[in-house]
Amino acid sequence: MQALADIYKQFETKTSDYKKDAACEKSCGFCCKEAGKIDITTLEGMVIRKAMKGFSRPRQKTLTKLFQQEIKKRENKVMAACPFLMKNTACMIYDVRPFSCRRIYSNHICSSKNPAVVNRQVMEAAGQSIKQLQQLDINGYSGHLSYIVYMLSIPAFLNTYTQNEFKPEEIMEFGKAHEIVINKLMG
Numbered sequence: 611m612q613a614l615a616d617i618y619k620q621f622e623t624k625t626s627d628y629k630k631d632a633a634c635e636k637s638c639g640f641c642c643k644e645a646g647k648i649d650i651t652t653l654e655g656m657v658i659r660k661a662m663k664g665f666s667r668p669r670q671k672t673l674t675k676l677f678q679q680e681i682k683k684r685e686n687k688v689m690a691a692c693p694f695l696m697k698n699t700a701c702m703i704y705d706v707r708p709f710s711c712r713r714i715y716s717n718h719i720c721s722s723k724n725p726a727v728v729n730r731q732v733m734e735a736a737g738q739s740i741k742q743l744q745q746l747d748i749n750g751y752s753g754h755l756s757y758i759v760y761m762l763s764i765p766a767f768l769n770t771y772t773q774n775e776f777k778p779e780e781i782m783e784f785g786k787a788h789e790i791v792i793n794k795l796m797g
């Protein structure tokens with residue numbers, strides 16, 4: 611977990627000069643609603659799961675529903691907002707948000723016709739950080755947030771993963787259908 615935080619920190623330090631020009635505002639949330647996939651690693655998924663366990667029962671119930679709805683929408687190619695986005699556009703898991711959410715910003719205010727503009731240098735640094743995250747989680751997987759959270763909710767998969775074992779056959783079917791990537795193969 612510390613190594614994960616270190617990768618986030620290194621990226622922030624490397625890119626802070628570019629991000630000074632960002633047009634992002636607290637009340638926006640465009641990326642959380644319309645920016646497409648929010649890819650995370652299984653290790654990031656574990657951190658998110660831990661944060662979710664600290665939520666009240668009603669919030670956990672609502673989130674489970676929202677995740678199910680979001681997965682269905684995505685499977686039907688319908689854009690869906692992140693289940694962690696609150697009505698006031700705050701992020702429910704801001705302190706432990708995954709790298710995908712940390713790397714994105716834009717040099718102008720975004721709209722569906724005007725998507726985010728990010729400095730090339732930041733994109734390159736993000737690519738390096740993603741490689742580091744996947745190497746750190748070498749027996750794990752990467753994919754959209756709700757898919758990874760779902761995979762980690764399957765007891766057999768969770769057991770294999772937390773035992774640091776590697777059995778991709780366990781999630782082969784789901785993985786193929788949901789563009790899940792095997793970190794080991796991303797080197």
Ligand code: SF4
Pocket residue numbers: 641642648692693694695696700701702703704707708711
């Ligand atoms: S995890 Fe938080 S920051 Fe990331 S997309 Fe969801 S609401 Fe937005």
